[in-house]
Amino acid sequence: MPTDAPEPFSMQDHQTLAQLRRGNHAAIEQLVQRYQDRLFSTVFRLVGHPDDAADLVQETFVKAIQNISRFEGKSSLYTWLFRIAVNLSISHRRAAVYRQTFTLDGDATKEENASVNQQAASLRRELSQTTEPDPAETAEQHLEHERIIAALARLDPDFRAVIVLRDIEDCDYEKIAAILEIPVGTVKSRLFRARAALRELLTRQPRQANGTAGNHTVD
């Protein structure tokens, strides 16, 4: 999963871009096949829901094809796609806060929603245990993953984006700066703050918790 260092605009990108601008159907399909998994993984970590992630990845490609003529080639196609995807994910995440929807990965930010989210968390665990009958020794690891995912879900979208890009996608600072369109120094400082927020969330949400812990959103 961890990916590459900054990708310059390669010859392959040149060819792909030329074909995309001609509306080459095969080139579009090739682009989708090449990047959909990586984009989905990133977007899923950003939004926390597979359906939303799939929709956002789909929207990412649609926007990319629509605006292919505006792509100047200053970065790689992958970076450009990531920028679109991350921006869409951040916007989606911010909009979701106002929509106050409850999902299995939803936030438990309000007192009146606590019971709902508790049921959701229980159901989620039950489903995961049903579909993935983990051995006993992996159960703890699984719960730890759940704890981290839950903490990530509560992070501010901007914080979540830098953590996902750096720690999951293994992007370097320059690439993160290119994707988020912020200076490299800002990337570093935001990364520190994001990690600090995540640390705080994980600290308040002790291990072996049942998903009911913490209603903290770090800004």
Add this chain to the structure above:
Amino acid sequence: MNQNREDLEARIAAFIDGELPPDEAARLEVYLANTDQTLADQVIGMISDKYAVRHLPKVSAPEDLSGRIMEAVERTSLLHEVENLTPPKKPWWQTRSALAAGLLLILSGFTYVVIQSTVRDENGFHNFVEGRNGAKEQIARDPGGGELLGEKDTRKGSIASGDLLDSESRDGLAAKPGGAEPKLKSEAGKHAGVASKGDNLMGGESHGAELAQLREEVALNEQVLRSQAVVQEPVEKALKNGFAPASTPQVALENVKAAPTKFVSGTPVLINLVARDDGDPQRLRSFLQEMIRRDDAAATRQVALGNQLTLNNALQQNAGSYGVQRSARRAQNPQEQGKQIAQNSGGALAANALDYNLYNGANKDFERQYASNTTASASINDNSGSGARGGDQKALEAQTGANASGGSGNKQGSLQNEGDFSRNNTTNTLNPYRIILRADQLAQVTTNFEVYSITRGPSAYVIDNFTTRNSTARRDRYEGNSGANADGKGKIIDAPAPGTSAKGEQARAEADKESEKIAREQLEGTRKKALDTATTAPVTVAPQALASAPATAPLNKVSPAAEDVAHAAKEQWVEVIILMDAPAVPAANTSMQERGK
């Protein structure tokens, strides 16, 4: 302070990611341990969290994600196209402005007309009307022109001849007020001479003979124009019987482009049109026949006009008719007959024939014979030269009798015998259909029919006067053929496969035997001339026919080239033959045609 804080955060982030240089990392560790233990603990927790996050399980995209994405992309692009196609709605004020401008324009025009009609000089206006009516009366009384001029109508401005003028010219003359000097259409370039003659006539002087000649020329010219109209009719009209125009086949265009000198306008070229497997051969054939019929009709008119070019296309239906038909030509000139038979001795008569006759001089008669031909074969019999085309039609009855029958002055230009048309092109399941086309006809086919290709054998080239493929070696190999046909007009040499026509075989053999002696004598006399002209005369060779020609062929003293035999055995290609120097259209007629445009 804030800047220092941000720098510290940036350095800590880089330290966690291992991006900090070792010495700087060491200094940061010392700093954290000595100054802020809480921050130091937090950094340790961050490092732990980093690896925890990194080792989150991988997530795979749903299997149908790519399909969904592609559907969305296509749907969006289609919607985008539709949006682009939809004209933007104009604001209301633009529509109203356009309406107001239109109304203003109409009012202005109406006002101008009213003012002009009010201030116009009445006398002048009446003269205008009178002159116009007079001119119209004159046209009505004398639509043919000629006789009335000078005697019954000495008034200047009358029309000399209605035949000389098209409707526009008449209108132009009639509209001249006050008996203005009539002028023929200036754009009718070819009519320049005619117009001047017309002017003389209009002066009141009678030139009976000149007038008759003039009228005859005009009549001929109109016929030319009509024939041109036939030729230039859109192909859609010719295709009304169910022929749908289609895209131009790339193969045909490339072939034409590759050999532009072979498709010079007016130069007849025999090519092979082979319908593709998915095409409808009958439609292609019908299309070609219809096109030939129309062009033939046009050519017929040209003959009637005294042109030196007559195209005579005939499709023969039966195998035997080929020999009969051809023998009629031979009968007119025993010597030429001998030459042609000598040429054909290496091959059999074709199953069917398409005659292409070029007549010179006063030859005005023509014949057209059409027949539906399901076996689709054709041949070329080219007769060029001057002299009356006598020919006893009864000589058609027998091949041998044709050899002895008389006739003179018919100079045989060249002869090409068709091969066995039962051969199929290996790349097509259809029988090849052979026909003669000119460049303009070829263009019609290539632009209006998609089931089309031009096939050319490995060495059966159309060798024209300008090609370099007519090498000395090749010429020598086929010198017998060249000699038999040398007349300076053109060479078409093809020795088709023997035994392909059962009916004509026996008669042909007898004819060969009787004419061999004559042919040999003629051959010796023409050999030198043939060698002289072969370097420039167009020669086409059919290797397959040569490959199958009998070794004892009396005049074809050549052996087929090894590569020709190999090719003939490998693939049953069909010959591409012919090039003739078609007599140019007389300049006078050409100019008339241009005038009609």
